Each structure stands twice: as structure tokens, then as C-alpha cells.
Amino acid sequence: MTSSFMRLKVLLPFQVFAEKTGVLRIVAETQEGSFGLLPNRLDCVAALVPGVLVYETEAEGEVFLAVDEGLLVKTGPEVLVSVRNAIGGTEPERLREAVEQEFLALNEHEQGVRSVLARMEGDFIRRFARLQHE
Numbered sequence: 001m002t003s004s005f006m007r008l009k010v011l012l013p014f015q016v017f018a019e020k021t022g023v024l025r026i027v028a029e030t031q032e033g034s035f036g037l038l039p040n041r042l043d044c045v046a047a048l049v050p051g052v053l054v055y056e057t058e059a060e061g062e063v064f065l066a067v068d069e070g071l072l073v074k075t076g077p078e079v080l081v082s083v084r085n086a087i088g089g090t091e092p093e094r095l096r097e098a099v100e101q102e103f104l105a106l107n108e109h110e111q112g113v114r115s116v117l118a119r120m121e122g123d124f125i126r127r128f129a130r131l132q133h134e
Contacts, residue, residue, distance in 0.1 A: 003077045006039050008055055010065065011082045018065070018088070020057060026079060027054040028072050037074055046072045048083065064089055 006023040009016060026037040029051030037044075053065045070083030 003039050006037070006074075006077045006079050008079045008081065010053075010067070010086055011080065012086060013084065017083075017086045020055065020060075020063075022057045022059065023079070024056045024058065026056075028067075028081070029053070037079060039077060041074065043075050044072075045074075048072055048081070053081065064091070 004024075005021065006026065008018070008020045008023045008026060010018040024039070027034055028037070028046065029049055030046050031049055034051075035046070048067060048070045050068050051066075053067045054062060055065075056062050066087040066089065067081065067083040068085040070081060073080045073082075
């Protein structure tokens with residue numbers, strides 16, 4: 001017998017953001033675009049990009065979450081979404097703005113920090129190599 005509902009759990013690094021049962025469908029965003037999950041879809045794994053995740057239940061209707069990059073794993077009726085950050089809301093336009101302002105700006109900041117760290121590592125390796133030759 002096939003299930004007509006899914007169980008969704010949205011995980012952040014240090015807490016469970018949301019745990020829902022009776023989920024009818026889920027729409028998530030990947031590098032290749034949006035894709036939907038229905039209860040009887042085959043198991044899958046997808047890398048998520050910052051965007052809006054949509055799920056629907058009979059009790060709540062459509063619910064929108066702004067999510068940062070992460071991973072979605074579907075196994076049977078269980079769907080786990082593990083992301084770095086998430087924001088709940090009801091208006092997709094406001095959530096889209098939150099994604100652009102918070103998550104994408106943070107990614108740009110992280111790229112700058114990683115660039116600085118890479119230069120520091122390179123300097124350390126060069127100095128260490130010089131010490132080895134002395």
C-alpha cells in the first residue's frame with residue numbers, strides 16, 4: 001500500500017526548525033531549477049540553493065519557507081531538509097526578498113573570508129617551506 005502523505009523535517013545546524021506530518025507536496029529549488037515531490041515519488045537526494053521551499057498540508061494549506069543552501073533527502077515518506085538557515089512566513093514575495101538580502105549577502109561575505117584565509121594559508125606554506133630550506 002502506498003502512502004498519500006509525507007513527513008517533512010527541516011533541520012538547522014543546532015535545532016529542528018519545523019517538523020510536519022500529512023504533507024501532500026513539496027517544491028524546492030536546486031541549481032537546475034525548482035522541482036516537486038509527491039508522496040509516491042522515488043527516493044532522491046538534491047542539493048538546495050538559497051530560495052523558497054513550499055510545502056502543502058491539508059490543515060495549513062501552502063506554507064512558504066525561505067531556506068539557505070543545504071540538502072534534501074527523500075526516503076519513502078520521510079523528507080529531511082538540512083539547511084544552514086531558514087525563515088518562515090506566509091508571503092512568498094517577502095521571503096524572496098529575505099533570501100536575497102540575508103542568505104545571498106552572507107554567501108558573498110563568506111567568499112571574501114575564504115579568499116583571505118586562502119591567502120593566509122598560502123603565505124604560511126611559503127614561509128614554512130623557506131624555513132625547511134634554511
